[in-house]
Every structure is written in C-alpha cells, then in structure tokens.
Amino acid sequence: MNFRKIVMPLFGLALWELLAIWLNNPVVLPPVEEVIKVLINPNLSILGTGTLLENTLVSIKRVLSGFILAGAVGVPLGILMGYYPVIMDLFDIVIELLRPIPPLAWVPLALAWFGIGETSMLFIIFIGAFFPILLNTIAGVKGVPKILIEVAQTLGAKEMDILLKVIIPGSLPSILTGLRIGAGIAWMCVVAAEMLPGSSAGLGYLIMYAYSLSRMDVVIACMIIIGIIGLLLDRGLRYIEDRCFKWKRYLIR
Amino acid sequence: MDNILEIRNVSKKFVSKNKEILALDNVTFDVKYNEFLSIVGPSGCGKSTLLRLIAGLEKPTSGEILMEGRRIEGPGAERGMVFQQYSLYPWRNVLNNVAFGLEVRGIPKRERYEIARRFIKMTGLEGFEEAYPYELSGGMQQRVAIARTLANDPKVVLMDEPFAALDVQTRTILQHELLKIWEKEKKTVVFVTHSVEEAIYLSDRVIVMTARPGRIKDIIPIDLPRPRKRDSLEFLEYKRRIVNILKDEVLKSYNMYKCSTMG
Numbered sequence: 305m306n307f308r309k310i311v312m313p314l315f316g317l318a319l320w321e322l323l324a325i326w327l328n329n330p331v332v333l334p335p336v337e338e339v340i341k342v343l344i345n346p347n348l349s350i351l352g353t354g355t356l357l358e359n360t361l362v363s364i365k366r367v368l369s370g371f372i373l374a375g376a377v378g379v380p381l382g383i384l385m386g387y388y389p390v391i392m393d394l395f396d397i398v399i400e401l402l403r404p405i406p407p408l409a410w411v412p413l414a415l416a417w418f419g420i421g422e423t424s425m426l427f428i429i430f431i432g433a434f435f436p437i438l439l440n441t442i443a444g445v446k447g448v449p450k451i452l453i454e455v456a457q458t459l460g461a462k463e464m465d466i467l468l469k470v471i472i473p474g475s476l477p478s479i480l481t482g483l484r485i486g487a488g489i490a491w492m493c494v495v496a497a498e499m500l501p502g503s504s505a506g507l508g509y510l511i512m513y514a515y516s517l518s519r520m521d522v523v524i525a526c527m528i529i530i531g532i533i534g535l536l537l538d539r540g541l542r543y544i545e546d547r548c549f550k551w552k553r554y555l556i557r
Numbered sequence: 558m559d560n561i562l563e564i565r566n567v568s569k570k571f572v573s574k575n576k577e578i579l580a581l582d583n584v585t586f587d588v589k590y591n592e593f594l595s596i597v598g599p600s601g602c603g604k605s606t607l608l609r610l611i612a613g614l615e616k617p618t619s620g621e622i623l624m625e626g627r628r629i630e631g632p633g634a635e636r637g638m639v640f641q642q643y644s645l646y647p648w649r650n651v652l653n654n655v656a657f658g659l660e661v662r663g664i665p666k667r668e669r670y671e672i673a674r675r676f677i678k679m680t681g682l683e684g685f686e687e688a689y690p691y692e693l694s695g696g697m698q699q700r701v702a703i704a705r706t707l708a709n710d711p712k713v714v715l716m717d718e719p720f721a722a723l724d725v726q727t728r729t730i731l732q733h734e735l736l737k738i739w740e741k742e743k744k745t746v747v748f749v750t751h752s753v754e755e756a757i758y759l760s761d762r763v764i765v766m767t768a769r770p771g772r773i774k775d776i777i778p779i780d781l782p783r784p785r786k787r788d789s790l791e792f793l794e795y796k797r798r799i800v801n802i803l804k805d806e807v808l809k810s811y812n813m814y815k816c817s818t819m820g
Binding site: 449451452454455456457458459460461462465469470473474476549550551 | 612613614631632633634636637638640643644646647648657658660661662689690691705706709715
C-alpha cells in the first residue's frame with residue numbers, strides 16, 4: 305500500500321483523539337479507543353437491543369430483500385422499455401415524474417399504506433434502488449450498437465434471438481453499473497428507514513437509540529460499520545464489472 | 558435462369574427533418590450465380606445503401622429486388638453481410654462469434670462448432686478460437702467477420718468495404734484469401750469498395766456508379782485470368798479506364814461536398 309494514502313487517515317485519527325482528550329466530554333466526542341472497544345466486541349449486547357453483529361445482519365437482510373426486489377422489477381422492465389418503443393411510451397412520463405422524488409419523501413405514504421414495520425422499510429429501499437437500476441438498464445439496451453442487431457438479422461436471427469443473444473448480453477455491463485449504484489442507494493436508504501418511528505432493530509435504529517442515551521461511541525461505531533459495508537458492496541460489484549466485462553471498452557469505441 | 562439477384566428500377570430516398578435526399582436513382586442490374594461483382598463509386602454515391610437494400614436492412618422507395626425470382630422483404634440468412642468494421646460480438650470469443658448464425662438457426666452445438674472450426678481454419682484464425690475480439694487486430698477481426706458470414710452458408714455474400722480500415726499489406730493478403738475461398742465455396746459475392754484496384758483484382762464485373770444521386774454509369778467485365786497481376790499492362794489499362802470514368806464523378810461529389818459545407 306502506498307504510504308501517502310494512509311497519511312490523512314492517520315492524521316484524522318490523531319486529531320480526533322487529541323480533540324476528544326481536550327474536550328473530555330464523551331457525549332460530544334468519545335475517544336478513539338472507546339469506539340474501537342465497541343467495534344472489536346461485535347457479539348456483546350449493546351444497550352439491551354442485541355449485539356452489533358445482529359443489528360448489522362438485520363440491516364443487510366433488509367437491503368438485500370429490497371435490492372433484489374428492485375432488480376427483479378427494474379431489470380426486466382428496463383429491457384422491455386429499452387427494446388420496445390411502445391412500452392417506453394407507456395411508462396416514460398410516469399417514470400420521469402417519479403424519479404426525482406427522493407426515497408425519504410415516500411415515508412409518510414409508505415407508513416400509511418404498509419403501516420409501521422418491515423414492509424414500509426422494504427418499500428423505501430425498493431424506491432431508492434429501483435430508479436438507477438431501471439435507467440441504467442434502459443441506457444444499456446439503447447447503447448447496444450445498431451450494427452450488432454443488423455449482423456444478427458443477416459445471420460438469420462429472429463426477434464427473440466436478438467433480444468436474448470444480442471440485446472441482453474450487450475447491455476449487461478450497464479445493468480451491472482445500475483445494480484451497483486442501486487445497491488449503494490439501497491444501503492443509504494435502509495439506515496434512514498430504520499430511523500423511522502416503530503423500528504426496533506438494525507444499524508439505523510441502533511444509531512438513533514444510542515443517540516437518545518448519549519452513547520456517541522456506539523453511534524460512531526455504527527457509522528464506521530455502515531461506511532465499511534457500503535465500501536465493500538461497491539468494490540465487490542465493481543470487481544465483478546471489471547472482471548466479467550473486459551470487452552466493454554471494445555463496445556464503447 | 559442464371560441470375561441469382563435482379564435489381565429492378567430501384568430508387569431510395571432518405572427523408573430527414575426538412576430535407577429529402579435521393580441516394581439511389583433508378584438502378585437496374587443483375588447478379589449472376591457464382592459471380593464476383595464489385596461496385597465502385599465516389600463516397601456518398603449510395604453504394605452501401607444499395608448493399609443494405611439487397612441485405613433487406615432497408616426497403617427501396619420504389620422498384621424491387623428479386624432473389625431467385627422472389628422479392629426481398631427483409632433480412633435473411635441466405636444473404637450474409639460483412640460490414641466495414643467493429644461488427645463482432647465483443648462478449649463472444651472467436652469460436653462463438655463464428656458459430657452465431659448456426660446457433661440462432663438451431664444447429665446442434667457439436668455440429669456448429671465443427672463447421673465454425675472449419676471456417677476458422679480457412680480464414681487463418683486457427684489457435685485463436687478462444688480469443689475475444691478486443692484481443693485481436695483489425696485484420697484478424699475482419700477475418701472473424703468473414704468466417705462468421707461464410708460459416709452460415711449464405712448463397713449471396715454482401716461485403717461493404719470490408720478491408721477499408723486495414724493497412725495495405727493486410728488488405729492484400731485478405732483479398733487473396735477471399736478469392737481462394739470464393740473459388741472453393743462457389744458463392745455469389747457483391748463487393749462494395751472505393752478502391753478501383755481492389756475491384757479489378759477481385760471481380761468478374763465492376764459496376765461504376767455516379768455521384769449522388771447514385772446511378773449506374775457503366776458496367777465493366779474484367780476479362781483477365783486469376784490470379785491477376787496488379788502491375789500487368791492489361792490490369793493497368795482497366796484501372797486507367799475505370800479511373801477515367803470515375804474522375805468526373807469524384808469531382809462532382811467533391812463539389813457537392815464543398816457546396817454543402819461552405820453554403
């Protein structure tokens with residue numbers, strides 16, 4: 305690892321520690337070691353709400369459910385919208401209108417429709433992940449060069465062959481980019497959704513609960529975990545993108 | 558009947574926003590079975606459009622194109638096309654690119670790979686079966702495109718300036734190999750190029766087109782035994798003749814270009 309890359313993180317940690325000692329008030333800024341103590345004991349029950357690990361897993365499970373749902377609707381719909389102008393015309397305006405609404409603006413409606421609990425949270429995550437997945441899928445389908453479709457036609461391919469063997473493989477890189485962005489937004493949405501009234505588990509809930517008890521060490525520990533998981537999610541999907549789609553550059557030029 | 562293709566009074570008009578462009582104007586000619594026919598003309602004369610019409614990728618505004626007596630209504634496997642460049646499926650390796658046509662036509666895996674391998678060998682791509690297009694040079698990519706079209710066993714092979722983007726050496730080699738394959742496989746080839754030399758080297762007949770709107774200016778049979786020597790007197794005489802016919806047209810298309818960019 306390049307030494308320059310860890311200069312700023314180390315400097316930040318040192319600054320944090322010095323500030324914490326100087327302030328001497330853990331309700332505003334706990335010292336580094338207090339936060340580390342929370343992080344290295346993930347199986348310790350915290351504040352009677354389960355362990356850090358349990359709460360993390362609850363959040364991950366929620367994200368996965370909402371994200372998979374968004375992919376299961378967004379990818380097929382995106383392929384159809386990108387390929388069939390009729391379907392594009394049918395959905396276009398609705399999607400363009402709904403897209404700019406931030407997921408959190410849906411919270412009151414979600415609570416009214418689905419009540420307090422899992423379904424509402426799932427809905428918020430779904431909304432967050434859905435649009436980037438849909439839009440990137442559409443862009444992927446439209447980005448498949450026309451010549452590749454024409455080649456298939458002159459080789460005797462039928463409509464269904466073109467969809468399955470040209471359009472879908474050709475748009476996969478873009479679909480995966482959409483999934484990666486969608487996963488990132490879903491992860492942000494779950495934390496926000498768990499801060500809603502009625503939530504009783506998850507990292508977002510734990511943050512708010514620890515805050516109400518002035519346990520800033522737990523708050524910061526949760527934030528660090530959220531950051532790390534978000535990073536791993538992004539890097540993991542990016543890795544697949546780079547590995548599976550070396551040919552992407554060929555398509556672009 | 559010895560004509561595989563009949564192009565009858567074909568015109569093609571392109572309409573964009575507030576402009577109409579007549580690309581082809583009343584073009585009529587025949588293509589014989591097993592013939593190697595080239596079409597040359599100044600850029601923008603509609604020669605590629607003509608090829609796309611035969612492929613069925615475009616529809617004529619008026620007139621009709623018949624293949625073996627039947628009117629062409631759309632693209633089909635009996636008319637294979639080799640495009641100018643970058644037409645390979647980048648997510649498929651060479652073997653699966655070449656086998657694509659056989660795959661969509663439902664040929665079983667073992668058989669289609671067998672056929673694909675034969676054409677890979679014929680086009681000098683042996684050893685590159687597993688390579689992906691982005692790993693290949695332009696010349697190799699064009700070999701794959703040719704192998705893919707031929708493996709599908711079309712009756713007519715349409716080639717749209719397939720060697721235009723290649724360097725001179727590669728181009729010469731591929732021309733030579735294309736002729737060998739053509740002689741062996743007994744195909745009908747319609748070959749579009751802007752290189753007069755290439756057309757004379759390859760073809761039984763050369764169609765010379767006018768500047769836009771594209772009309773047939775002349776059809777010249779090349780009566781030379783193959784393999785042809787590019788520096789033989791007869792070859793150069795053909796070249797001089799066709800270049801002369803083309804000269805006025807190239808000038809016209811250049812002036813058209815000048816007017817459209819300066820005006």
